[in-house]
Amino acid sequence: MWANARELVRSVRDRIAGARPMRRVRFEQFGAIVQLAWPRALVFVDRAMARRVARSTGEPAAWRGRETELGDTVLSAPLEAHLQLTNQCSAGCTGCYTGASPQGAPHEWGLVEWKRAIDTLASAGVFHLALGGGESAILPWLGELASYARAKGLVPNLTTSGLDGLDSLVQIADRFGQINVSLDGLGATYAAVRGFDGFARADAAIRRLREHKREIGINTVVTRHNFSELDQIFAYAKERRLSEVELLRFKPAGRGARAYDELRCTADQHDRFLPTILAAAKRHRVRVKVDCSYTPMLAHHQPDRALLAELCVYGCTGGDLLIGAKPDGRITACSFAPPPPELVQIGKQQRPRVTELETYWTQPGAFGAFRTWRDDVAEPCASCEYHSLCRGGCKVVSAHVRGDASAPDPECPRVRAIEART
Amino acid sequence: MAQRRGRILAIKWGMNPNSSSLGVDVTFLLVGATALAIVTPIVGTWLRWRVNKPRADVK
Secondary structure (H helix, E strand, O other): OHHHHHHHHHHHHHHHHHHOOOEEEEEEOOEEEEEEOOOOEEEEEEHHHHHHHHOOOOOOHHHOOOOOOOOOOOOOOOOEEEEEOOOEOOOOOOOOOOOOEOOOOOOOOOHHHHHHHHHHHHHHOOOEEEEEOOOHHHOOOHHHHHHHHHHOOOEEEEEEOOOOOHHHHHHHHHHOOOEEEEOOOOOHHHHHHHOOOOHHHHHHHHHHHHHHOOOEEEEEEEOOOOHHHHHHHHHHHHHOOOOOEEEEEOOOOOOHHHHHHHHOOOHHHHHHHHHHHHHHHHHHOOOEEEEHHHHHHHHOOOOOHHHHHHOOOOOOOEOOOEEEEOOOOEEEOOOOOOOOOOOHHHOOOOOOEHHHHHHHHOOOOOOHHHOOOOOOOOOOOOOOOOHHHHOOOOHHHHHHHHOOOOOOOOOOHHHHHHHHHO | OOOOOOOEEEEEEOOOOOOOOOEEEOHHHHOHHHHHHHHHHHHHHHHHHHHHOOOOEEO
């Protein structure tokens, strides 16, 4: 007991001490975004509060126009960048959304190029990095890149399968804000979802990482095979003293496009998603996060719209709150989306790289359908009170099922119900 | 004339390690708007308290 108390006191002391130097403010048209190190949060404030917090003497360039509401316009830069550092991975998961392989992707960037990317992202005012793959833990320079990001003021976070590169990852775990291990089921369910039995190794990785770091969680891709096991997954997270469970909707990208019909949740499971996960989170007292594509399933239960907005719950945030980058640096709206077409305005034949973010970000037509949801809205989304938050749902699912990324999310319970009536 | 205090519009809690989508903490949905109504002013006070600390890195 005393050991736990000492750990708690030390943790609180370290967090308060660590919070002091780590604070950034980024001005936006609505006001500003303030990054806090403790509590770990991005706080969106209006202009009046921004003036007090930033102690700004003049009016920043972002405030030249009228003060808008949060969400009315695209941010000045993404909050976070998802960097797919490599497409190398030997796991061979059935539904891998990047189609990772032991060989990786052609023309993968190395440390030098990714450092340049971080320079660009830091200059743009990006706050967080989510590093993934493939399996990024096998990269010998991962630790150096994480340290570089920290030095530039960005917080690197990491997703790993836990299947490879664990020894080296443990040594550098403290450089990351949060590390989550992909765990799509317990025991035999892991194999049913991923196509091979890797549970024991993933579990061993979680235990070992947790011995070295508090901020360890799991990412679970929810499929029709593991939906009924969600409560046990939360129980597992509690037993392993993990900081969070992050639940991800199955996306039809990479090998996942072929496995989509077999693995995606049923309509009934999507309808029951929110009460199921909240009950599990409450029962086991574990924090739960959901990915942006689940917003239609949250809205189905008609939660307080203002509360969702205050919690920053948005549907498709690709090309706005987040961006992705492929292993060769090509920029994407999100990790599941293909690179956008080249823009004439940039005057280049190749697709934009993440090092060109600041040029590409403000181009008319940048990110295509990911940015046009405000104007391109059709029924039944147009009459939905949650549309400004949901933004039409997951565009990757729409593109796969409907052949049109701007079409309403076909798995949205409201869309489904209305279309069934007509 | 007194300066308007301003308001917090939204708070995105935690950090997102998931390299495929934006992870949002929805644990607050368990306790509803009341709990958030308590937490938000505390965060606001914390922000204002820090006005007296060294200047933030401003972009």
